[in-house]
Amino acid sequence: MSNKPLTIWQLAVANIKRKPLRTAGLIIIVALVAFVLFAGGILSVSLKNGLESMKERLGADLLVVPVGYDEGVEGIIVKGEPAYFYFDKSVETELEKVEGVKSVSSQFYLTSLNQDCCSVPVQFIGFDPETDFSIQPWISEVYSKDIKDGELIIGSDITADENNRLKFFGEEYTVAAKLEETGTGLDQAVYANMNTLVHLFGAAKEKGLTFIDTIDPESSVSSVLVRLEDGYDLDEVTHNIRASSDGLQVIKTKSMVTGIADDLDGLVSVIYVFAALFLVVVLIMLVIVFSVTANERKKEFATLRALGASGKKLARLVITEALLICGIGGSAGTIVSAVIVLSFSTYIGDRLGLPYLQPGIAGVFGIALLALAVSLGLGPLGSAYTAGRLNRREVYLTMREGE
Amino acid sequence: MTVHLEIKNLRKDYKRGETVFSAVKDVNLEVNGGDFISVVGHSGSGKSTLLNLIAGLLLPTSGEILLDGESAIISSDDKASRLRNTVIGHIPQGQSLLSNLTVFDNVRLPFYLSEREGDPSAQVHELLTGLGIGSLAGSYPNSLSGGEARRVAIARALINKPAILLADEPTSDLDAENTDEIMLLFKRIAKEGTAVIMVTHDQRTLNAVDRSYTMEDGVLSNHSV
Ligand SMILES: Nc1ncnc2c1ncn2[C@@H]1O[C@H](COP(=O)(O)OP(=O)(O)OP(=O)(O)O)[C@@H](O)[C@H]1O
Ligand SMILES: [Mg+2]
Numbered sequence: 001m002s003n004k005p006l007t008i009w010q011l012a013v014a015n016i017k018r019k020p021l022r023t024a025g026l027i028i029i030v031a032l033v034a035f036v037l038f039a040g041g042i043l044s045v046s047l048k049n050g051l052e053s054m055k056e057r058l059g060a061d062l063l064v065v066p067v068g069y070d071e072g073v074e075g076i077i078v079k080g081e082p083a084y085f086y087f088d089k090s091v092e093t094e095l096e097k098v099e100g101v102k103s104v105s106s107q108f109y110l111t112s113l114n115q116d117c118c119s120v121p122v123q124f125i126g127f128d129p130e131t132d133f134s135i136q137p138w139i140s141e142v143y144s145k146d147i148k149d150g151e152l153i154i155g156s157d158i159t160a161d162e163n164n165r166l167k168f169f170g171e172e173y174t175v176a177a178k179l180e181e182t183g184t185g186l187d188q189a190v191y192a193n194m195n196t197l198v199h200l201f202g203a204a205k206e207k208g209l210t211f212i213d214t215i216d217p218e219s220s221v222s223s224v225l226v227r228l229e230d231g232y233d234l235d236e237v238t239h240n241i242r243a244s245s246d247g248l249q250v251i252k253t254k255s256m257v258t259g260i261a262d263d264l265d266g267l268v269s270v271i272y273v274f275a276a277l278f279l280v281v282v283l284i285m286l287v288i289v290f291s292v293t294a295n296e297r298k299k300e301f302a303t304l305r306a307l308g309a310s311g312k313k314l315a316r317l318v319i320t321e322a323l324l325i326c327g328i329g330g331s332a333g334t335i336v337s338a339v340i341v342l343s344f345s346t347y348i349g350d351r352l353g354l355p356y357l358q359p360g361i362a363g364v365f366g367i368a369l370l371a372l373a374v375s376l377g378l379g380p381l382g383s384a385y386t387a388g389r390l391n392r393r394e395v396y397l398t399m400r401e402g403e
Numbered sequence: 404m405t406v407h408l409e410i411k412n413l414r415k416d417y418k419r420g421e422t423v424f425s426a427v428k429d430v431n432l433e434v435n436g437g438d439f440i441s442v443v444g445h446s447g448s449g450k451s452t453l454l455n456l457i458a459g460l461l462l463p464t465s466g467e468i469l470l471d472g473e474s475a476i477i478s479s480d481d482k483a484s485r486l487r488n489t490v491i492g493h494i495p496q497g498q499s500l501l502s503n504l505t506v507f508d509n510v511r512l513p514f515y516l517s518e519r520e521g522d523p524s525a526q527v528h529e530l531l532t533g534l535g536i537g538s539l540a541g542s543y544p545n546s547l548s549g550g551e552a553r554r555v556a557i558a559r560a561l562i563n564k565p566a567i568l569l570a571d572e573p574t575s576d577l578d579a580e581n582t583d584e585i586m587l588l589f590k591r592i593a594k595e596g597t598a599v600i601m602v603t604h605d606q607r608t609l610n611a612v613d614r615s616y617t618m619e620d621g622v623l624s625n626h627s628v
Contacts, residue, residue: 003524006508006515018503303499305460307559308488308516311480393480395460 008313012320023325026289030329030375031336033282037371038337040271045363046345047264050183050355054078055257057182059134060225061234063251064095064241070249073223074256079353080157080185082111082123086220087247095224098240100232105131106221108197110204112168122158122168123189126197134225135191143177150174150199153191156181157346166190169203183349183357264354279374286382290322294386305395315387322379330375334368405436405596406471406490406566408457413466415452415621426452428621430466434600436566439593441601441608444618450602451496453618454569457600458493459483488517492565494556494573496602500544506531507540510559523562530558534588549576557585561592568592570601574608586611 004010016023054077065073066087075081092106108126127135129147139153147153152166152173160166160175167173173196181187192200201217228237238250294301301314309317341348342364349356359367415427426449434440444450455461457468459476468476470490476483487493500509507527514523531537534554544552553576560568570589574582586608593599593613601608609615616625 003522006512011504011512014503014508299497299499300501302460303495303501304516305484306458306487306493306495306499307513308484308491308563310484313484313516391480394462395455 008316008320012317012324015317016321016324022289022293026286026325027329027332029282029285030326030378031333033279033378034330034333034371034375035337036275036278037374038334038368039341040275041367041371042341042345042358042364043348044268044271045367046183046349046356046358047268047352047354049357049359050349051257051261051264053182053357054184054186054260054355057134057138057184057186058253058257059137060253061228062226062238062241063253063256064091064224064226065222065249065251067247067249070251073251075185076109076123076125076189077185077256078260078355080123080188080350082121082188084109084111084222086215086222089219089221091245091248092221092224094245095226095241098237098244100229100237100240102227102229103131103133104224104226105133106224108194108201108217108220109222110197110201112204123185124197124200125189125191126194127191129193133227138179139177139191142179145176147176147191147193149193149195151176151192151196154178155187155189155191157187158190168200169207171203181357182355184355260354267352267354279378283378283382286322286378287385290318290383290386291389294318294390301390302395311391311393314390318383318387318390319380322383323376324379326376326379326382330372330378333375334371337371338364338368406598407436407469408432408434408567408598409467409469409472410457411467411469413453413456413468414464415449415456415461416464425464425621427456427463430621430623432616432623434567434598436596436598437593438614439589439599439601439612440614440616441603441612442616442618442623443603443609448618449621450618451571452621453623454493454571454600454602457567458487458491458569460487485517488513489563490566492560492563492568492597494553494560494568494570496571498544498549498552499556500547500552500559502544504543505540506536506542506544506547506555509544509555510562513559513563526562527558530561531555534558535584550578550581553577554581554585557588566597568597568599570599572603572605573601574603574605579607582607 058077063073066085069083069085072083072085076083089106092104095101095104105128110124110126112122112124125135129136139147143153150173152175154160154166154175156179158166158178160178164175165172166175198217228234234252234254238252241248241250304314305311342358345356345358358364410430410432413427413430414425416423417426430453442450442453452461456463457476462477467474470476470486475486501512504512510527510530511523528537528540531540534557536551536554539547539551539555544555547555553573557573560570568589574585577585582605589599589601590611601612614625616623
């Protein structure tokens with residue numbers, strides 16, 4: 001027997017403890033709400049982050065690839081699906097002459113088969129340090145020196161060995177730096193200068209990768225990134241490029257992002273609508289459960305009133321009980337959701353096939369607090385009606401038995 | 404100083420379907436600290452309604468309830484609740500223990516419903532022992548017999564040393580021996596200055612009281628049965 005003062009809080013704790021089944025049921029339901037809110041929040045923020053970082057990372061206005069390979073290049077950038085395709089290097093000089101083009105830089109793609117380092121095939125992207133404007137700004141954030149021949153820059157999903165080396169096609173390479181996470185397919189790419197790529201290419205050929213037999217790496221590129229002169233229209237320059245030579249596919253990076261943004265908006269709306277509907281249903285349910293329970297507890301409340309509890313105190317009691325239930329349920333749901341969503345984030349990103357960049361600690365914490373606050377808010381909202389009924393001057397709930 | 408309770412022309416109307424009837428009709432009553440009175444009447448005659456009006460749980464349709472000359476019990480809910488907690492001890496009709504609390508917590512609960520200093524534990528044990536149920540302090544109400552539960556409710560009504568004790572059928576579950584004990588207890592409480600108002604069916608209690616009233620269809624009369 002405890003001598004601790006019998007506060008409203010203690011009373012509420014005793015009441016919810018002594019009805020374990022009802023309490024557990026309500027806690028589970030509120031936990032589900034918190035789960036959905038946290039998971040939905042993380043999901044939608046991660047998708048938005050992913051899109052933002054992809055926009056920033058591309059850096060080019062137009063991407064020119066061999067005709068028919070628009071999906072290939074999208075696969076590399078968005079989903080991290082390795083691809084390779086080539087056209088003649090002369091395209092770069094051709095494009096430079098097109099009206100409205102400010103600068104061009106070509107890239108050279110190659111894929112590894114499954115290597116020891118990685119659970120997925122790796123996309124090699126070779127760039128020309130002289131002309132590149134898309135990759136080096138990001139490398140400079142993590143590595144200030146020039147990239148030498150034989151050095152690799154790796155995406156955040158790639159892991160080097162303890163000596164900072166990676167082995168491809170039987171040869172070891174030094175990893176100069178690791179890029180920050182983007183949430184896009186580019187996290188699974190390995191970057192190097194053109195000389196290194198040519199070297200890799202030769203090694204791959206030696207290892208019997210026959211698909212590249214006919215390609216001469218010295219005179220081929222996979223894509224050309226194009227930046228526009230100020231004041232020129234995207235469509236206009238696209239048209240100019242198409243007119244200048246055949247066999248080119250021109251991709252507006254903006255529309256690639258827009259396409260994803262449309263998918264993403266749809267997905268995020270579904271998440272929001274589902275979460276909102278769920279919230280409303282649970283709220284209605286709580287209102288009903290609290291009100292029905294209060295009816296069953298008429299005699300209990302009437303007794304409390306007879307002993308000198310004011311209507312306000314009864315209202316506070318039921319709100320406290322509701323807050324306790326929602327607090328426990330909300331914390332449990334948020335924690336379980338955090339454990340699941342955060343530990344499967346890579347898997348979720350892969351399955352969605354969209355850029356997925358999880359927010360940092362502060363962001364995760366903020367979303368957790370929000371999920372907790374909303375589920376906690378269900379307590380007062382769900383019990384407000386009942387609390388209002390209990391806070392009446394006259395105790396209609398009469399003391400007579402059997403009523 | 405003992406309490407002075409004065410009830411003047413008290414009426415409480417209820418609606419039953421379309422017709423309005425008075426559950427309590429023009430009741431006049433004066434009770435002083437030290438009085439031990441009983442109200443006897445058929446089921447439905449308005450006895451509980453009268454007690455709930457005195458306790459301020461219900462508001463009268465008309466009439467006055469004056470506690471030491473003031474009508475505080477029919478004022479705001481906060482004021483009335485406070486008064487109920489400090490001045491009135493209420494033994495409600497029937498099983499009225501809070502099933503989620505132990506006997507000990509049930510009895511000390513009223514102590515915590517207003518701002519108070521101190522720890523009532525010793526008093527709780529004293530009351531329970533005095534009522535012969537000291538060993539039940541840690542039990543929950545659903546494990547008690549009807550008589551035991553009733554005595555817990557009595558202990559609970561006495562924890563704040565009320566000036567007025569309202570007892571609604573306090574002996575309904577008790578045998579003759581226990582009834583006599585409770586009557587002795589009420590008598591002693593009254594002697595110490597509390598006004599005891601007891602509603603009962605129980606003829607055995609009538610020779611314990613100072614005055615007995617009859618209630619019939621809401622009308623209170625003071626000729627004995
Ligand atoms: N809230 C209410 N609304 C309508 N009628 C009510 C209400 N409360 C009580 N009554 C009626 O008022 C009358 C008096 O009820 P009350 O409970 O005071 O009787 P009682 O004398 O205490 O009866 P018992 O001995 O059975 O406890 C009864 O007819 C009852 O049905
Ligand atoms: Mg009654």
